[in-house]
Amino acid sequence: MEELVSIFVRSIFIDNMVFAYFLGMCSYLAVSRTVNTSVGLGFAVIFVLGITVPINYLLENFILGRGALVWLAPRFAEVDLSFLTFIMFIAIIAAMVQLVEMIIEKFSPTLYSSLGIFLPLIAVNCAILGGSLFMQERNFANIAEAASFGLGSGVGWFLAIVGIAAIREKIRYSNVPPPLRGLGITFIITGLMGIAFMSFMGIEL
Amino acid sequence: MSEDSTQPKETLFSVKNRKLLTNPLGPENPINVQVLGICSVLAITVQLQTSLVMAISVVAVMGFANVIISLLRKGIPPRIRIIVQLTVIASLVILVDQLLKAFVYDISRQLSVFVGLIITNCIIMGRLEAFALHNKPWPSFLDGIGNAAGYGWVLLAVGFFRELFGSGTLMGYQAIPGFMYDIGYENNGFMILPPMALITVGIIIWVQRYKDRRLIDIS
Numbered sequence: 001m002e003e004l005v006s007i008f009v010r011s012i013f014i015d016n017m018v019f020a021y022f023l024g025m026c027s028y029l030a031v032s033r034t035v036n037t038s039v040g041l042g043f044a045v046i047f048v049l050g051i052t053v054p055i056n057y058l059l060e061n062f063i064l065g066r067g068a069l070v071w072l073a074p075r076f077a078e079v080d081l082s083f084l085t086f087i088m089f090i091a092i093i094a095a096m097v098q099l100v101e102m103i104i105e106k107f108s109p110t111l112y113s114s115l116g117i118f119l120p121l122i123a124v125n126c127a128i129l130g131g132s133l134f135m136q137e138r139n140f141a142n143i144a145e146a147a148s149f150g151l152g153s154g155v156g157w158f159l160a161i162v163g164i165a166a167i168r169e170k171i172r173y174s175n176v177p178p179p180l181r182g183l184g185i186t187f188i189i190t191g192l193m194g195i196a197f198m199s200f201m202g203i204e205l
Numbered sequence: 206m207s208e209d210s211t212q213p214k215e216t217l218f219s220v221k222n223r224k225l226l227t228n229p230l231g232p233e234n235p236i237n238v239q240v241l242g243i244c245s246v247l248a249i250t251v252q253l254q255t256s257l258v259m260a261i262s263v264v265a266v267m268g269f270a271n272v273i274i275s276l277l278r279k280g281i282p283p284r285i286r287i288i289v290q291l292t293v294i295a296s297l298v299i300l301v302d303q304l305l306k307a308f309v310y311d312i313s314r315q316l317s318v319f320v321g322l323i324i325t326n327c328i329i330m331g332r333l334e335a336f337a338l339h340n341k342p343w344p345s346f347l348d349g350i351g352n353a354a355g356y357g358w359v360l361l362a363v364g365f366f367r368e369l370f371g372s373g374t375l376m377g378y379q380a381i382p383g384f385m386y387d388i389g390y391e392n393n394g395f396m397i398l399p400p401m402a403l404i405t406v407g408i409i410i411w412v413q414r415y416k417d418r419r420l421i422d423i424s
């Protein structure tokens with residue numbers, strides 16, 4: 001249990017998707033004009049990361065990895081399908097996004113209408129694929145750890161996008177040099193936020 | 206080809222085709238202007254060498270992906286085009302990944318997940334959607350190479366500044382002469398840290414928009 005909490009907190013603050021790895025920057029920059037939309041996208045990312053990372057964990061450990069097919073028959077012990085990783089992960093992600101979209105539409109039309117346009121966008125958000133690839137690199141011990149890593153990364157991304165959206169709403173009233181307006185200043189603010197988040201580095205949990 | 210007979214034949218490097226190649230370098234730069242494919246620019250630019258390998262990989266993937274999608278463009282049903290595009294890109298990325306692992310294993314280790322993330326690099330998807338689906342293979346190829354090169358030069362510029370000021374080297378060779386250190390120059394360790402990549406890109410954008418006022422964001 002302690003381990004799970006530790007992974008969760010680590011992935012929110014120390015290994016933050018946006019500030020430490022710059023994943024999902026495209027949508028982070030494009031959808032952070034207002035707080036409302038960024039909250040919607042943030043929730044969608046938490047949701048999809050929390051689902052796809054554990055599923056891809058299962059895929060990695062029972063199908064793709066070296067010797068992962070042993071459960072089927074002992075003679076598969078030498079089979080290594082890891083070169084298929086990328087294509088399988090992206091297929092799972094695209095399929096899950098579609099599925100999540102349909103489920104939400106069925107059971108919660110209000111949530112669907114607020115997330116609506118963002119869900120399809122998420123399939124090509126690199127934070128999602130990045131989450132799965134980092135999960136693969138870190139060799140988590142069991143599915144619960146992978147799930148808490150996925151959720152934590154999602155929450156970290158959520159915090160980052162809501163933070164930058166709030167700052168961008170305020171900065172509209174400031175006198176920024178014209179060539180720096182819009183994109184330029186957003187980059188620099190993100191850099192400064194990243195420096196702030198770096199103060200979490202080295203914290204042992 | 207029936208299309209060719211209706212219009213005058215274009216030379217391979219006509220003005221229009223050259224525009225496809227050069228526009229993305231400046232006024233339509235995918236990173237500075239279209240804001241596509243930022244993730245990898247920031248994460249792998251600590252050294253010039255990794256930036257170079259990444260830039261070459263993206264040029265290769267993008268050129269081929271554009272050609273393949275452009276060849277298939279009449280056969281792809283619009284409803285499933287995203288899956289088809291992802292499959293094509295993912296297969297090319299697998300090829301690049303295997304090549305990198307085979308020939309430059311150390312750099313491949315350093316790039317870690319970011320080779321895989323070329324799949325979700327939005328420049329590639331963006332250009333496939335916007336250009337390759339509606340154009341013939343050769344212009345699509347030029348468009349792909351042009352955009353990837355526009356991405357590449359920003360990557361190299363950021364990598365150059367970060368490695369020069371962060372570790373005083375370029376491509377792993379000492380670039381700042383030794384006597385500078387004797388008179389008290391020190392490497393700015395800050396440049397190696399992730400947030401400085403963002404600030405470097407911010408400054409590049411600032412300079413570019415200062416030179417080219419048309420790009421300024423009015424909203």
